[in-house]
Amino acid sequence: MTRPMVVRDPALPAAVTIYEVGPRDGLQNESAIVPLEVKTEFVERLVAAGLPIVEATSFVHPKWVPQLADAAELVARLPMDGAVPLPVLVPNERGLDRALESGVRHIAIFASATEAFALKNLNSTLDDQLAMFEPVVARARAAGVDVRAYVSMCFGDPWEGAVPVDQVVSVGRRLLDLGASQLSLGDTIGVGTAAHVQELVRRFEAAGTGTEWLAMHFHDTYGQALANAHAALQVGITTFDASAGGLGGCPYAESATGNLATEDLVWMLDGLGIEHGVDLSSLVETSVWMSRVLQKEPASAVVRALGA
Amino acid sequence: MTRPMVVRDPALPAAVTIYEVGPRDGLQNESAIVPLEVKTEFVERLVAAGLPIVEATSFVHPKWVPQLADAAELVARLPMDGAVPLPVLVPNERGLDRALESGVRHIAIFASATEAFALKNLNSTLDDQLAMFEPVVARARAAGVDVRAYVSMCFGDPWEGAVPVDQVVSVGRRLLDLGASQLSLGDTIGVGTAAHVQELVRRFEAAGTGTEWLAMHFHDTYGQALANAHAALQVGITTFDASAGGLGGCPYAESATGNLATEDLVWMLDGLGIEHGVDLSSLVETSVWMSRVLQKEPASAVVRALGA
Numbered sequence: 005m006t007r008p009m010v011v012r013d014p015a016l017p018a019a020v021t022i023y024e025v026g027p028r029d030g031l032q033n034e035s036a037i038v039p040l041e042v043k044t045e046f047v048e049r050l051v052a053a054g055l056p057i058v059e060a061t062s063f064v065h066p067k068w069v070p071q072l073a074d075a076a077e078l079v080a081r082l083p084m085d086g087a088v089p090l091p092v093l094v095p096n097e098r099g100l101d102r103a104l105e106s107g108v109r110h111i112a113i114f115a116s117a118t119e120a121f122a123l124k125n126l127n128s129t130l131d132d133q134l135a136m137f138e139p140v141v142a143r144a145r146a147a148g149v150d151v152r153a154y155v156s157m158c159f160g161d162p163w164e165g166a167v168p169v170d171q172v173v174s175v176g177r178r179l180l181d182l183g184a185s186q187l188s189l190g191d192t193i194g195v196g197t198a199a200h201v202q203e204l205v206r207r208f209e210a211a212g213t214g215t216e217w218l219a220m221h222f223h224d225t226y227g228q229a230l231a232n233a234h235a236a237l238q239v240g241i242t243t244f245d246a247s248a249g250g251l252g253g254c255p256y257a258e259s260a261t262g263n264l265a266t267e268d269l270v271w272m273l274d275g276l277g278i279e280h281g282v283d284l285s286s287l288v289e290t291s292v293w294m295s296r297v298l299q300k301e302p303a304s305a306v307v308r309a310l311g312a
Numbered sequence: 313m314t315r316p317m318v319v320r321d322p323a324l325p326a327a328v329t330i331y332e333v334g335p336r337d338g339l340q341n342e343s344a345i346v347p348l349e350v351k352t353e354f355v356e357r358l359v360a361a362g363l364p365i366v367e368a369t370s371f372v373h374p375k376w377v378p379q380l381a382d383a384a385e386l387v388a389r390l391p392m393d394g395a396v397p398l399p400v401l402v403p404n405e406r407g408l409d410r411a412l413e414s415g416v417r418h419i420a421i422f423a424s425a426t427e428a429f430a431l432k433n434l435n436s437t438l439d440d441q442l443a444m445f446e447p448v449v450a451r452a453r454a455a456g457v458d459v460r461a462y463v464s465m466c467f468g469d470p471w472e473g474a475v476p477v478d479q480v481v482s483v484g485r486r487l488l489d490l491g492a493s494q495l496s497l498g499d500t501i502g503v504g505t506a507a508h509v510q511e512l513v514r515r516f517e518a519a520g521t522g523t524e525w526l527a528m529h530f531h532d533t534y535g536q537a538l539a540n541a542h543a544a545l546q547v548g549i550t551t552f553d554a555s556a557g558g559l560g561g562c563p564y565a566e567s568a569t570g571n572l573a574t575e576d577l578v579w580m581l582d583g584l585g586i587e588h589g590v591d592l593s594s595l596v597e598t599s600v601w602m603s604r605v606l607q608k609e610p611a612s613a614v615v616r617a618l619g620a
Contacts, residue, residue: 009474166317197583227576227613268535275505305535
C-alpha cells in the first residue's frame, strides 16, 4: 500500500489524539438510515483499527435525528466501560437521563458560538443555552461522567457571516467554567482558513485556556479541513475530530463534503511522523465497507485512492 | 456568495501567482475529448477570470495525448502575444518546432526527478533526459521564448517509492543550468506531506536556488494538496500550479482526484488575505460550465459548494 515518506517537523506535537465522530456526526448527516447491526459493527471496527475514542451516537430526539433513533439499543450493545471511551451526544437533561440510564460514561454537549445558530438550533439565546447546559454538565459530573462541549460555528455562521474570535473564546470559556473537560471548536460550515485557526487558538491561550483544553473540528466544505489541521498542529493542538471516510454531509451548505476524513488526517500525520495509533489499512477497509452499505462514494481522498 | 473571514498571517507572502494548468494538465488527464471551440472558450474564460498565466495545451504527439491533438489549431485561435502568457508544453525538439511555427512565446518542458519515471515516460535515463532537453531549451531561448521546467515525481514515485530530496534538487538545478526560468516541483502522485514540502524548498535554498525560481505543483490524490500549499507559503513559495475545478485525474494512481483545484486555493488565499487577482465567482462559473461539458462532478470542494 502506498504511503508517504516521513519528514518530521520538530516544531509539531509528537503525538495526537484522533476523536472519531463518524458513527455520530457522520451518520447523523447521511440521508440513509443504517441498521443497528451495522452501526454496532462500525463502532467495533473503528475501535479495532486503533481509534482511541469513538463518539458512538446521540440521544437527541428521534424526531430531529431519525438516523440515530436507536441510540439506547446501540449503547446496550457496546462496551461502555471498555478501554476506549465511547461518548454520546446529549442535547439536554432528558437526553442525559436516557444516557445515564444506558450506562454512558462520557457525554458531549452541542453549543453554539453565535446567537443566530443558538436561536436556529436550540430556539434560545446564548445565555439561555448556557443556562440550559448548566444542570446537564453538573449532573453528568456528579455521576462521574466526563463532558465534552462542542462549540459550533466558530469561524462563520450562515446567518451572521464571520464570527468574532473573541465571541468564540467567551462562549468556550463559559462552557469550561460549567465543568466541560474539553472544547471541540467547530468550523461547522467549513469557511475558516489557516491563519484564522491559529488566531483562534492563540486568543484562547491569551485568555488563559491552553491547548490541552481544545480540540479542533473541521469540515471540508471548501476544501480547507486538512490545511486547517496542519495550521492547528503548528499552534500546539493535539486533539482532532475526524470522520472515517469523510462520512457526513454539510448540514448548512450545498456541498458533498462534510467532516475532515480520518484517513486523510492519518495520511498527513504519518507523513509528519506524528503518532496517532490508528492502522490506516484497517480504517480504509472499514470505510470502503461503510461506503458500500451507504451506496455512496467515500468523500475521503485516501479511501478513494487506496480502497479501490 | 459565502466567503471566508480574512485573517492575515504577516509571515506569509503578500501576493502569489496562480499558474493555471486546467486546459493542459487538466484536460490531458480527462477521458473525454473536448471540442476545439470549448477549449478556446475555456482558456478565454480563465484569462477573463483574472488568471495571470494559463498553460493552454501541449505539442506532444497525438498518439500519446489524443485529448490535445488540436494544439496547433487552438494556439492559432488564442492571443499568444497578449498580456497573459499562454505557455504550451513541448516534449522534445519536434514539439518545439511545431510550437515555434505556431507563434508560441512561452513553453514548458516535462522532466522527471527519478530514473524510473524517466525510463517509463521518456524511455531514457536522467542524463539522457537532460541531454535531450538541452537543445530544446537553447533553441527556445535563442528564439526569445521563455522555458519553464516541470520536475515530476518530486516526493514519491510509483516504482521507486520515496524520492530523496537531494536528487530532486540536483535534477532541478541542472534544468535551471540549461536555461529554464522556473521549476515547477510536482508531487505527481500526491504522496507528499507538509514538512516534506518545506524540507524540499529549504534544500533548494541551501543549494543556492531561491524561492523566486520555484513553483509548486500539488496533486490531491491523498487529500494533501492544500495543506501542502499552506506549508509552501510558509517557506516563501509564491507561484502555485492549480487546475480550474480540480480538472484532471491522477495518471499513476487509482483515484478520482487530480490537480489542486484553483478555486480551493483561491479560497485559502482569500482567507489569508493574499493577493492573486482571480475573481472566484467567474472561475466557479467557468468550472461549472466545464463540468457540464465533461458530464462529470467537479473535484473542487469550492465549486461543489458554491456552484450548485
